[in-house]
Amino acid sequence: MRRSTTTALGLSAVCISFSLTGCAGHADSADSSASAHRGGSTPSASAPLSLAQLNQRLLNESDLGEGYTRKPEPPRRNDDVTVIGCPVLEKLGGDTATGSGLDFARKAKVSFAYTGSSTSEVSEELFSDSASKLSTGISKVFDAMLSCPSYQVASGSTVIDMGTEKSAAPDLGDEQWSQLLTFTAGGQRSVVKQTAIRTGNILVIVSGSPGLVDTHLDKALAKVRTAH
Numbered sequence: 001m002r003r004s005t006t007t008a009l010g011l012s013a014v015c016i017s018f019s020l021t022g023c024a025g026h027a028d029s030a031d032s033s034a035s036a037h038r039g040g041s042t043p044s045a046s047a048p049l050s051l052a053q054l055n056q057r058l059l060n061e062s063d064l065g066e067g068y069t070r071k072p073e074p075p076r077r078n079d080d081v082t083v084i085g086c087p088v089l090e091k092l093g094g095d096t097a098t099g100s101g102l103d104f105a106r107k108a109k110v111s112f113a114y115t116g117s118s119t120s121e122v123s124e125e126l127f128s129d130s131a132s133k134l135s136t137g138i139s140k141v142f143d144a145m146l147s148c149p150s151y152q153v154a155s156g157s158t159v160i161d162m163g164t165e166k167s168a169a170p171d172l173g174d175e176q177w178s179q180l181l182t183f184t185a186g187g188q189r190s191v192v193k194q195t196a197i198r199t200g201n202i203l204v205i206v207s208g209s210p211g212l213v214d215t216h217l218d219k220a221l222a223k224v225r226t227a228h
Helices: 009-019 053-059 085-094 131-146 211-226
Strands: 070-073 080-082 108-115 118-129 150-155 159-167 174-185 189-197 203-209
Touching: 053 108, 053 118, 080 085, 085 108, 085 131, 118 211, 131 159, 131 174, 131 189, 189 211, 203 211
Parallel strands: none
Antiparallel strands: 070 108, 080 150, 108 118, 118 203, 150 159, 159 174, 174 189, 189 203
16 A cells, blocks of 8 residues: 655644654645535735744734643654555645645744643644635645545554544634544544634634634634734
8 A cells, every 4th residue: 555645734633632753844735615614705816924924923822821831843853654544645645744845835833732631732823825725725635634534644653543524614714624633542542623714815724622722713813814
């Protein structure tokens, strides 16, 4: 069976679930009628935001409230992250997981640990490009992942059994996508929610513990819209 580099969107969720130190990269993506809820607005042709502008729009500890600590980005390693048992995802492969194969013009990311009754995590990724590129890109990855209810992801010597399930996306922004990812490895089981919202020429992806994603999605979108 051919093994290829998995999508960065799935990789981000794997990072959150199992803290794989080889994780690196951001989400790519492409076309979904099943997983996208169209808002009906006309795609904007405005120029992509600068990296500085995107960074200003990322959530920070004061936005999230007490109990959140920003996590440093993990060091990059050379272990390939591969997908097994999902031909559609295998075809996406290439450099997507490392971020070098993406054609979105700008991207920024931040991750937080939250300590309540247990330690949970939430991350936010922002991308900026033309509305049509963002829409086509993110739809492609969500469609690919949802096309395989179960498959495996391998990083170095770690093999993770994965399951994907479509989740209801909130009626926010111009387009919305959402899914639940289940990871099982070494006797541990974890569920991660990923919700993506496109508003104009910005794509917001919030990933992590389902409750934290639902809690902070509105805040993430509000900051994207109001930051200058």
